[in-house]
Structure formats: C-alpha cells, structure tokens
Amino acid sequence: MFKTTTATLLVIATSFSFLLLSPPPKSYYHSLYISDSLSDNASVSHHLYTLTRLPHVAGSQANAEAAAYVLSIFTSCNIQSHINSYDVLLTYPASRSLTLTRSPDPPINFDLRQEIYDGDPYVDVADEVLPTFHAYAKSGTVTGPVVYVNYGRVEDYASLKEVGVNVTGTLVLARYGQIYRGDIVQNAFQAGAIGALVYTDRKDYGGGGGGARWFPDDEWMPPSGVQVGTVYNGYGDPTTPGWASSDGCERLSLEEVEKGGDVPLIPSLPISAEDGETILRSIGGEVAREDWQGSEDAPTYRVGPGPGIVNLSYTGRQVIETIQNVIGVIEGSEEPDRQVKTKMNLETRMQCFLALECALKSHKISIYIHPIQRQHP
Structure with a gap:
C-alpha cells in the first residue's frame, strides 16, 4: 500500500548572509501558496526585472547580489534559509578573434558582437555583458x-x-541542436580537428528562415544571436572532482585538470547564424546530404574541406572565484526526515520561485530546491 507523505522543501540559491528562522505552522505554507505574494503577475514581473536588470555571470558581484535577492524573498516568506559559499575555478574571455579568408576575396574579420535592437530597455548595461x-x-x-x-x-x-572527407588538421563548423556543445568539441578533437566553431542555424533557432520574425518581434533567435555556455564535460569545479570546493581544500593543478579529459583540448568559439552562413558560403566540395541542409532560403551547404580558411584565436582567463548557494527548507508535516531534492541554475532566474510554488502546493514530504550558480546554463 502507498502512504501519503508530507515533504520538506529545501531551496538553494545565491547570497551573502545566513539566516535561520523557526519553522512556521505547516498551514502557513499552504496559505503562502494560495496568496498573491509569489505568484501574481505583478510579483513575477518584479522578480524577473530585478534578477535580469544586470548581467550576472557566476563569480561576479552582480550574481552575488542576485543571490542575496533570492535569499531575501525566501526569508521574507518565513522559509528557513542560509548561504553556502564555495571557491571554484571559473573562466572568462581575455581575447578572441575570427578571420575568414577565401581567395580572391578580401579577408573577413568577424566582429563577434550581438546586435542591440531598437528599444532595448537594457542598452545602458550592454557593455557589461561578457563577450x-x-x-x-x-x-x-x-x-x-x-x-x-x-x-x-x-x-x-x-x-x-x-564520402572521403578527412577532418584531420581542419577547423570544423557544427550547428547546435542535437548534442551538448561540450560533446561537439570533444568529437571534433577525437576526429583530428584542430578547432571548432559552433553556430545557431536558422533552421533550428531562427524560425526556419524565409519570412520568420525573431526577437523582439517573435520568439526566435536574431541572426546575430549567439548561444553561449560551457564545454566542460565534468561536474562541479574541475579542480575539485568529487569533493566540495571549500576554503583551503585540496585542488588539482590546471595541468592535472587538462589530463583528466573533461576539459577541451582544442580551441572553440560559439558564433551566430549570420556568421555561420558566411563561413558556409566559403566551403566547397561535395554537396551535403539533404538532412544536413539549412532553411529554404539558406545557401547550399557543402562539406569541404575549404577552400575557405579560418583563423581562430582565443585566450581565456582562469581564476578561482567565490559563488554562493542559497538553501531554503520547507519542513514536511508528516515525514519531515524524508526529503525531495531538486535544483536549478540561479541564472534561470524565475525557476526558484516556480519551484517554491510547486512545493507550497503540496508539502507533505520534505522538498529540497537548489538554485545553483553555474558559469553558463
């Protein structure tokens, strides 16, 4: 027989301080769920604006402030909350460049910038966005x-x-859409490539091309939009595989991290749909299969190699920075020692509040919600 149980909710997000409150009566959580304090349109709009007002990459002051805001909301709802901080290896771009050459045309130096649309309410902080x-x-x-x-x-x-195409010694151009970007780079390395470019094809992310509209007029990614993210194939901090990145802990050296096989061994760069199409137009050789082609108005995709020649240069900065996880607990009413644990990235902004709503709706067992900091979603 199955027994109805009641869960404790543990919510984790990012912040600076520690606050532990006495748990309120169990009926309080139900009242909180049905109230407008978290779920009405005005509250959701306010939370979303506050958490997206500034770029907040992991390890930055802005991200710590976003985490502090999440903590303040949890504690204002009388949810037991506190902070765990960790010192982890993060990477940031120091320099990058991409040049395409195809004789007799002059070289193309890509500016690698995402366009700002008319009326962008965040234009005043656009320069704070990482390349x-x-x-x-x-x-x-x-x-x-x-x-x-x-x-x-x-x-x-x-x-x-x-079909006789050898990628050894080449740079590969791959499109997002089927596998994790870290696997795209790893597969390129294992095939003998010396570098990887990953772009967002309009067929998958631009509404299929043709007369499709894109953000801010529709949901699709603009032609200059770029999907960023990690290419690390491990979990957590690369320098502390399997243990917490606490102050003074043992760490692997960067050389040991590279030998571990979870970080890429060739340079890579994400690029936009329009830059990807420019490079595709420079590729000759055999016509790619039909299911490899792009949208109806895209150029004909060929596999190469060349004759387009690409020069890719990237320098990253690797540093140990502090991130914070905010932990909140809603104790279950019947079996509080049992826990249901869930987590989401702090960068996904509203998920922590949506998860909180779900937990408040049915709090018979202990629920653990963990909005964590990652360098990229």
Whole structure:
C-alpha cells in the first residue's frame, strides 16, 4: 500500500548572509501558496526585472547580489534559509578573434558582437555583458580549412568518412541542436580537428528562415544571436572532482585538470547564424546530404574541406572565484526526515520561485530546491 507523505522543501540559491528562522505552522505554507505574494503577475514581473536588470555571470558581484535577492524573498516568506559559499575555478574571455579568408576575396574579420535592437530597455548595461565565448574552452590560435560537420555527432563524422572527407588538421563548423556543445568539441578533437566553431542555424533557432520574425518581434533567435555556455564535460569545479570546493581544500593543478579529459583540448568559439552562413558560403566540395541542409532560403551547404580558411584565436582567463548557494527548507508535516531534492541554475532566474510554488502546493514530504550558480546554463 502507498502512504501519503508530507515533504520538506529545501531551496538553494545565491547570497551573502545566513539566516535561520523557526519553522512556521505547516498551514502557513499552504496559505503562502494560495496568496498573491509569489505568484501574481505583478510579483513575477518584479522578480524577473530585478534578477535580469544586470548581467550576472557566476563569480561576479552582480550574481552575488542576485543571490542575496533570492535569499531575501525566501526569508521574507518565513522559509528557513542560509548561504553556502564555495571557491571554484571559473573562466572568462581575455581575447578572441575570427578571420575568414577565401581567395580572391578580401579577408573577413568577424566582429563577434550581438546586435542591440531598437528599444532595448537594457542598452545602458550592454557593455557589461561578457563577450561571447565557451566556458572552459582551451586557449590557442589555429588556422586551417573548414569542414562542415552538421551537428557534430559521431555518426556525422562517420558519414563524412564514407564520402572521403578527412577532418584531420581542419577547423570544423557544427550547428547546435542535437548534442551538448561540450560533446561537439570533444568529437571534433577525437576526429583530428584542430578547432571548432559552433553556430545557431536558422533552421533550428531562427524560425526556419524565409519570412520568420525573431526577437523582439517573435520568439526566435536574431541572426546575430549567439548561444553561449560551457564545454566542460565534468561536474562541479574541475579542480575539485568529487569533493566540495571549500576554503583551503585540496585542488588539482590546471595541468592535472587538462589530463583528466573533461576539459577541451582544442580551441572553440560559439558564433551566430549570420556568421555561420558566411563561413558556409566559403566551403566547397561535395554537396551535403539533404538532412544536413539549412532553411529554404539558406545557401547550399557543402562539406569541404575549404577552400575557405579560418583563423581562430582565443585566450581565456582562469581564476578561482567565490559563488554562493542559497538553501531554503520547507519542513514536511508528516515525514519531515524524508526529503525531495531538486535544483536549478540561479541564472534561470524565475525557476526558484516556480519551484517554491510547486512545493507550497503540496508539502507533505520534505522538498529540497537548489538554485545553483553555474558559469553558463
């Protein structure tokens, strides 16, 4: 027989201080759920604006302030909350450049910038946004012909091999959409490539091309939009695999981290749909399969290699920075020692409040909600 139980909610987000309150009566949580203090449109709008007003990459002062705000909301609702801080290895871009050469045309130096749209309410803080990059990408400069590898999956490289295309010594151009970006870079390295470019194809992220509209007029990514994120294939802090990154803890050296196999061994860079199409137009060779092609109005995709030659240069800065997790607990009414644990990135902004609402709706067992800091979602 199944027994109805009651859960404790543990909510984790980011902040500076520690606050532990005596748990309120269990009926309080239900009252909080049905109230407008968290879930009405005005509250949600206010929380969203506050958490997105400034760019807040992990390890930054702005992200710590965003975490402090989440903590303040939890504690204002009489939810037991506190902070855990960790010192972790993070990476930030120091420099990057991308140049395309195809004779007899003059070289194209990509500016690697996302356009600001008319009426952008955050234009005053646009310069605070980090340049587009892959977190934990390998630093280096590489030059070579380009090969188009579709989604960069193992089977895509097998298809190229079947038609006689060798990617050894080339830079690969892959599109997002089927596998994790870290696997795209890892697969490129294992196939012999010296660098990887990952772009957002309009077929997958731009509404299919043609007359499709994009943000802010529709949901699709603008042509200059870039999907950023980590290419690390491990979990947590690369220098503390399997243990907490607490103050004074033992750490692996950067050389040991690289030998561990979870960080990329070739440079990579995320680029936009329009930059990806520019490079695709420079690629010759055999026409790619139909299911490798783009939207209806896209150029014909060919696999290469070349004749377009790309020079990719990236330098990252690796530093130990402090991040904070905010932990909140809603104790269950029947079996408080049992816990249901869930987590989400602080960067996803509103998920911590939505998870809180779900927990308040049915708090018979202990629920653990963990909005964590990551360098990129």
